[in-house]
Amino acid sequence: MKQFVISILLAFLILPFTANSSEAAVTFLDVDSSHRSYQEISYLAGGNIVFGTGGYFDPNSSVTRAEAATMLGRAMNLNGTKRATMFKDVDSGSFASGYIQSAVEKGIISGYSDGTFKPEQPVKRGEMAILINRAFGYGGTESISAANALLEKGIAQGISTGDFGYYLEIKRADFSVFLARAINYKYRINASAEFGGDLQIMADSLNVRSGPSTKFPIVHELPIATKVEAAYRVGDWVFIRSAGVEGLVHGAYLTGTYPSFMNKPLPASTPLSEQMIIIDPGHGGKDPGASGYGIQEKAVVLDTALKVKALLDKTPFSYKLTREADVYLSLSQRVSLAKSVGGDTFVSIHANAFNGSANGTEVYYYGTSATNPYQSDSKKLAAAIQNRLLAAWKLYDRGIDHGDFHVLRENSMPAVLVELGFIDNKEDNEKLASAWWRQEAAEAIYLGILDYYNEKGYNVSYLYNNVN
Ligand SMILES: [Zn+2]
Structure with missing residues (x-):
């Protein structure tokens, strides 16, 4: 097509x-x-x-x-x-x-x-x-x-x-x-341009124009296989020279080697819509996860995930939640779902528990490339989300770490598991129990995902405006 x-x-x-x-x-x-x-x-x-x-x-x-x-x-x-x-x-x-x-x-x-x-x-x-x-x-x-x-x-x-x-x-x-x-x-002042490269025309007969679009007059026609040199790009068009003929042609009709001094092309249109982000609220249904002070992990993380969803919905990204209701899914079902929809980025959301005295935020990634080859990107994503969560919630920094979890280990995409805080710790629990703080956490996860894509070279600058 x-x-x-x-x-x-x-x-x-x-x-x-x-x-x-x-x-x-x-x-x-x-x-x-x-x-x-x-x-x-x-x-x-x-x-x-x-x-x-x-x-x-x-x-x-x-x-x-x-x-x-x-x-x-x-x-x-x-x-x-x-x-x-x-x-x-x-x-x-x-x-x-x-x-x-x-x-x-x-x-x-x-x-x-x-x-x-x-x-x-x-x-x-x-x-x-x-x-x-x-x-x-x-x-x-x-x-x-x-x-x-x-x-x-x-x-x-x-x-x-x-x-x-x-x-x-x-x-x-x-x-x-x-x-x-x-x-x-x-x-230009002192009009001159440097030409170079080794290019050929691919079209049967190519119009050379005075400007970079078909709205500009034709100044010459060059037959197929004509050798040309190039000076610079104007979007997808190229200023070329061939045996006394100069002007602009669409770059799609040129093949060969461009000179190294040419200006950089514009980045390809943001392919964010081709990026599928999987948000995985942990537990659900018969599996409540951890609990403390009257709240359950499965409900806290689902609400946070739905708030992340609302933010992603305002972007060109494609996204999918592994669950959007209080239902049970096995760990392998979560990974299968992520793979089946072509996931590119996987973020599992959890809350921690220990003995009431442990506290803080941490993000896990799979630190060896034995099964999930995206070790480096997973670590970048973990660091980006951890930084944003610490800035938002200001809980104790437990850092980012290798975690041998099924949804990280058995995945085939950059994947992280976020532990927002300890549900059985009074201070952490107060944030987990608050819809306002959960919104702050959702925004932090969203911003962390943007930071990760920004670091990978995508233009996401305009998407930071979706949160304050
Ligand atoms: Zn959990």
């Missing part, structure tokens, strides 16, 4: 697109040919990356965060379909909702810790430098290194010698200039 879709996509992309190539340059009433940004604005408008309103471009207006996400999203060919976002202040009907969500998933832009995006807030020049660095993979992570990367490439210039104007709002004209230069090096 996937192969079929790609074939259709490829067929579509190599269709001749003559309609656009003869279009006249887009012009605006307030950006005439003498305007300092005329060329760059016209270039972007010609590829539908920027638009005006009623014939005006408004070159001196500030750029809001929603507009910046939209312009970058169009330049990188991100999915701009309007849809629900992770932010309480970005409605699914907003013009920018699709590009904002896509840009967040690609790690180009992030929201605020209070769960907002602040779409109307103007973008400062320092922030713009970071956004362009992230979109084009230049590596600058804060204002100064990001601005230096743009200065070095001839994409930006300072407002005066030695001053980048980090805290000034960027104007639409300047944002357009920087974006056009990032996309097409011919607009």
Whole structure:
């Protein structure tokens, strides 16, 4: 099925697109040919990356965060379909909702810790430098290194010698200039680009365009097996050169070796939905687990697991609870269920008991790779959850440890067993008995899972907003 879709996509992309190539340059009433940004604005408008309103471009207006996400999203060919976002202040009907969500998933832009995006807030020049660095993979992570990367490439210039104007709002004209230069090096100061690599064209006849989408005019057609060199990426598109021909082509039609100096590609769309998280509330039914001060482990851990479920439900993750009611399951049934639904991460939730004097939080993982090969990831997951639980509940730190438990040992995925606290210890019991504290524990487990995925390179930054 996937192969079929790609074939259709490829067929579509190599269709001749003559309609656009003869279009006249887009012009605006307030950006005439003498305007300092005329060329760059016209270039972007010609590829539908920027638009005006009623014939005006408004070159001196500030750029809001929603507009910046939209312009970058169009330049990188991100999915701009309007849809629900992770932010309480970005409605699914907003013009920018699709590009904002896509840009967040690609790690180009992030929201605020209070769960907002602040779409109307103007973008400062320092922030713009970071956004362009992230979109084009230049590596600058804060204002100064990001601005230096743009200065070095001839994409930006300072407002005066030695001053980048980090805290000034960027104007639409300047944002357009920087974006056009990032996309097409011919607009850069001291226009030059390094080409290299050993690539070939795979399509029968490939259109080379002036910009990174089929909205841009065709500048040339290259036949199959033509040798080309590459300079840099713009999303999935590549700026190439071949025997005097230069321009952008979709990377899907190139095969061979890219030069090592090329900018990094955008991360693949967050595949969080392909990650199946198994939450396993211990015990249940005829097996009450431990008890103390009038409460039973099976009820405490089920309620905590259901609270974790409510948090996971607000994310793209797939998840499954081994039980959602007071029913009995054997240990092997829990593991079989986790495996049968393709689990990727397994978190078993328990409460401990000893003699009333032992206390504290601990998380177990299977510390040898004899049966469950995910020893290293299991340990990472255990550490992440333990850290979050200690911060939330502030009980005694019993640490993380190897535990020879059936649900860890017989599993085939990163797996941990959380002991929230001792149900027969007065201080620990008070937290286990409290719905408020159980919510805190659920949030800690959720955050620990996010920390683990973050450490593994997934972009989950926007999911931290689901808890305070
Ligand atoms: Zn237990």
